[in-house]
Amino acid sequence: MAKRITIDPISRIEGHLRVDVEVENGAVSNSWASCTMWRGIETILKGRDPREAWLFTQRFCGVCTTVHAMASVRSVEDALKLEIPLNAQYIRNLILINHGLHDHIVHFYHLSALDFVDILKIPQANPAKTSALIEGLSPWTGNSTKTFLDAQNKVKAVAASGQLGIFTNGYWGHPAMKLSPEVNLLAFAHYIQALEYQRKSVQAVAILGSKSPHIQNLTVGGVANAINLDSLATLNMDRLFMIKKLMDEVKPFVDQVYLPDVCAIAGMYSDWFNYGAGVTNYLASPDLPLDGKNTKFDLVGGYIMDGNISSAHKFDGFRDKVFVDGVTEETKHAWYKGEEPLHPWKGETDPEVGDWSAEGKYSWVKAPRFQGKPMQVGPLAQILVGYALGDPLTRKHTDKALDLISTVAGHRIGVEKLQSTMGRHVARAIRASMLAELGEKHWTLLVNNIASGDVAIHNTPEFPSGEIEGVGVHEAPRGLLSHWTVIKGGKIENYQAVVPSTWNASPRDAKGVRGPYEASLLHNPIADPVRPLEAIRTIHSFDPCMACACHTFDPEGNAVATVKVL
Amino acid sequence: MKKIKICGVGSVLLGDDAVGPYTARWIAANYEFGEGVEVEDLGTPGLDLIAYMTGMDVLILVDSVDNHQPTGTVTVYDKAAITHHRPAVRLDPHSPAITESIFVAELAGDGPEFVYLIGVTGEQFEVGASLSEPVQNAISSVVEKALERVVEHGGSYRKRDVPLDLDIWWENARMSVVA
Numbered sequence: 001m002a003k004r005i006t007i008d009p010i011s012r013i014e015g016h017l018r019v020d021v022e023v024e025n026g027a028v029s030n031s032w033a034s035c036t037m038w039r040g041i042e043t044i045l046k047g048r049d050p051r052e053a054w055l056f057t058q059r060f061c062g063v064c065t066t067v068h069a070m071a072s073v074r075s076v077e078d079a080l081k082l083e084i085p086l087n088a089q090y091i092r093n094l095i096l097i098n099h100g101l102h103d104h105i106v107h108f109y110h111l112s113a114l115d116f117v118d119i120l121k122i123p124q125a126n127p128a129k130t131s132a133l134i135e136g137l138s139p140w141t142g143n144s145t146k147t148f149l150d151a152q153n154k155v156k157a158v159a160a161s162g163q164l165g166i167f168t169n170g171y172w173g174h175p176a177m178k179l180s181p182e183v184n185l186l187a188f189a190h191y192i193q194a195l196e197y198q199r200k201s202v203q204a205v206a207i208l209g210s211k212s213p214h215i216q217n218l219t220v221g222g223v224a225n226a227i228n229l230d231s232l233a234t235l236n237m238d239r240l241f242m243i244k245k246l247m248d249e250v251k252p253f254v255d256q257v258y259l260p261d262v263c264a265i266a267g268m269y270s271d272w273f274n275y276g277a278g279v280t281n282y283l284a285s286p287d288l289p290l291d292g293k294n295t296k297f298d299l300v301g302g303y304i305m306d307g308n309i310s311s312a313h314k315f316d317g318f319r320d321k322v323f324v325d326g327v328t329e330e331t332k333h334a335w336y337k338g339e340e341p342l343h344p345w346k347g348e349t350d351p352e353v354g355d356w357s358a359e360g361k362y363s364w365v366k367a368p369r370f371q372g373k374p375m376q377v378g379p380l381a382q383i384l385v386g387y388a389l390g391d392p393l394t395r396k397h398t399d400k401a402l403d404l405i406s407t408v409a410g411h412r413i414g415v416e417k418l419q420s421t422m423g424r425h426v427a428r429a430i431r432a433s434m435l436a437e438l439g440e441k442h443w444t445l446l447v448n449n450i451a452s453g454d455v456a457i458h459n460t461p462e463f464p465s466g467e468i469e470g471v472g473v474h475e476a477p478r479g480l481l482s483h484w485t486v487i488k489g490g491k492i493e494n495y496q497a498v499v500p501s502t503w504n505a506s507p508r509d510a511k512g513v514r515g516p517y518e519a520s521l522l523h524n525p526i527a528d529p530v531r532p533l534e535a536i537r538t539i540h541s542f543d544p545c546m547a548c549a550c551h552t553f554d555p556e557g558n559a560v561a562t563v564k565v566l
Numbered sequence: 567m568k569k570i571k572i573c574g575v576g577s578v579l580l581g582d583d584a585v586g587p588y589t590a591r592w593i594a595a596n597y598e599f600g601e602g603v604e605v606e607d608l609g610t611p612g613l614d615l616i617a618y619m620t621g622m623d624v625l626i627l628v629d630s631v632d633n634h635q636p637t638g639t640v641t642v643y644d645k646a647a648i649t650h651h652r653p654a655v656r657l658d659p660h661s662p663a664i665t666e667s668i669f670v671a672e673l674a675g676d677g678p679e680f681v682y683l684i685g686v687t688g689e690q691f692e693v694g695a696s697l698s699e700p701v702q703n704a705i706s707s708v709v710e711k712a713l714e715r716v717v718e719h720g721g722s723y724r725k726r727d728v729p730l731d732l733d734i735w736w737e738n739a740r741m742s743v744v745a
Contacts, residue, residue: 043693043694044579044693044694052735055735055736056579056736059577059578059579059609059610059736060579061610062577062608062609062610062611062612062614063610063611063612063613063614065609102617106613106614110613110616110670111613154673154675158673192673192674192675195616195617195620195670195671195674196674198617199617199620202614202617213608213609213611213614213618214607214609
């Protein structure tokens with residue numbers, strides 16, 4: 001008899017993702033992913049000036065601010081067929097690279113590492129052994145016995161103060177935790193160091209964007225960073241070198257700490273390459289354009305169907321016809337009116353409130369489909385597409401990671417194994433190491449272009465009186481993001497954002513086919529239904545970010561995720 | 567000299583949830599501060615809050631709260647009160663994370679020694695709504711409480727002779743649409 005578990009952080013206006021699973025014989029036999037908050041923010045954009053839409057979209061989500069700003073200006077520029085100056089392109093790329101690095105580092109260490117790392121075992125560790133373990137594997141200077149001893153003492157102090165309970169957001173002591181005390185200590189020490197390095201990436205974004213978390217430097221048609229190498233008030237040599245210094249500090253952290261840590265943990269938990277594949281159709285957009293017309297890119301994009309990872313269809317640009325024509329959204333199982341699949345330019349956001357129903361409607365997330373199929377988006381999609389297309393940068397970083405994982409695991413882990421819960425973590429670290437390398441390249445491109453005498457930053461948009469349509473695409477940290485705009489007489493007529501977590505958290509479609517979160521949970525082991533750590537590992541591997549637009553603090557602590565076993 | 571930061575948190579798109587960003591902007595437009603004091607509108611940073619509190623001695627947060635008081639009630643919580651309840655097992659890693667952020671920053675050894683949350687009880691959180699009247703009326707009391715904390719910890723402030731423009735761009739844009 002199947003046992004139903006509901007994992008639900010719901011409260012009045014906090015908490016957005018609910019997961020229901022049925023467990024039979026110690027494994028998940030059925031699953032539902034629901035978004036419990038209405039994300040109809042697009043409706044407030046109707047009638048507005050397209051030039052200011054990005055200010056609003058930047059507030060869709062408090063964590064993914066930059067990506068929504070970028071997709072919005074790209075969307076309007078696409079509608080206008082407006083080219084942007086090279087400097088603007090490189091400055092935007094540097095913002096996206098640094099934002100991506102920050103996001104990936106935080107995701108691994110601060111949002112999901114503790115699904116695999118057991119803090120309670122750290123007091124038993126021998127710090128000298130931890131240091132010996134990593135010596136020779138990484139040249140990182142922050143791996144001394146003293147560093148590990150200090151980290152261990154922090155945990156001991158917190159445990160002694162009785163405050164550890166406050167931090168019990170993981171399932172420590174769970175039988176699915178398998179690392180030795182020394183490896184737990186290693187990961188925890190790097191968790192603390194990661195706080196410092198993610199902040200450096202935030203600082204780089206703040207310098208380029210004039211501010212962070214909400215950048216101020218975008219305009220439809222370019223950027224607002226006046227360039228004058230000799231002026232204090234503009235983007236000058238001092239600022240460019242501040243950015244360079246920050247990136248030069250973050251890159252070694254990614255190469256010598258983040259990627260090796262993920263590979264080591266993946267090798268030690270290699271059974272997690274067997275769970276969580278879910279939907280094996282993958283969709284990724286090209287990004288980091290190299291010219292003002294968006295025809296050449298440093299990150300490749302395309303799609304893969306049915307797990308056939310040896311070949312991918314390539315997208316030529318942001319507005320590849322196959323992509324643009326292939327996207328629809330369905331609402332049979334989502335709390336919206338309408339039955340027919342609609343293209344985002346024709347999209348409607350008309351709520352139909354109801355109760356959660358396993359057979360009927362159960363989510364505020366629509367079901368996006370590409371060529372009628374659910375698609376997985378995110379770093380894994382991007383890595384698999386890049387690998388299949390033979391992209392040298394993707395292959396170099398992926399092969400390096402797979403070699404390291406295989407060494408730790410003691411058996412070969414091939415690229416096909418990345419289609420799993422653990423594979424999503426590995427792909428994210430691979431993508432971060434690619435971004436760190438590309439950061440150097442785009443900084444040099446920008447500086448050389450300025451040195452050549454080009455200081456152009458902006459082309460002025462002009463709106464025609466008729467109706468135009470645009471799509472703004474960005475391969476964000478969580479995957480393919482697209483903003484679809486219809487502009488009529490210089491005002492926004494329709495606006496739909498199809499965000500990465502909509503693709504991944506999608507409910508079933510009209511044919512009853514599950515979305516990626518749902519499908520990935522099937523066959524996951526669940527050792528203890530009251531503490532479903534394994535389900536949380538799989539969901540966290542996607543880096544879910546639901547519409548976190550609302551932020552009311554509940555001092556009574558009522559926003560606790562509850563696990564209900566029926 | 568202590569480093570003091572006043573942060574408005576909340577979503578400007580969701581009615582009373584905008585009270586934090588609104589107040590931060592109001593303070594920045596009407597007051598100037600001595601060295602070491604900063605004012606920021608942080609939106610809804612989730613765990614990214616850690617990046618903005620690190621290195622601070624005193625963190626003063628302004629946010630909407632859900633505490634079953636009448637709308638517009640202003641309540642000040644200190645660090646002990648904020649961290650009294652343990653954070654949830656989170657599915658969505660980007661939900662509000664004030665408690666968790668404080669704890670993580672502390673664990674790293676560079677969290678603020680003093681944290682205050684000046685909470686305003688909200689009532690309407692509709693997409694695109696303005697601040698409700700009781701919340702709007704509570705702002706002067708929020709400002710007063712924030713400034714008191716600044717002085718208490720050795721910071722200084724001065725009312726500007728000529729206020730800067732109050733940049734509540736989301737309200738201005740809304741009005742331009744209505745017009």
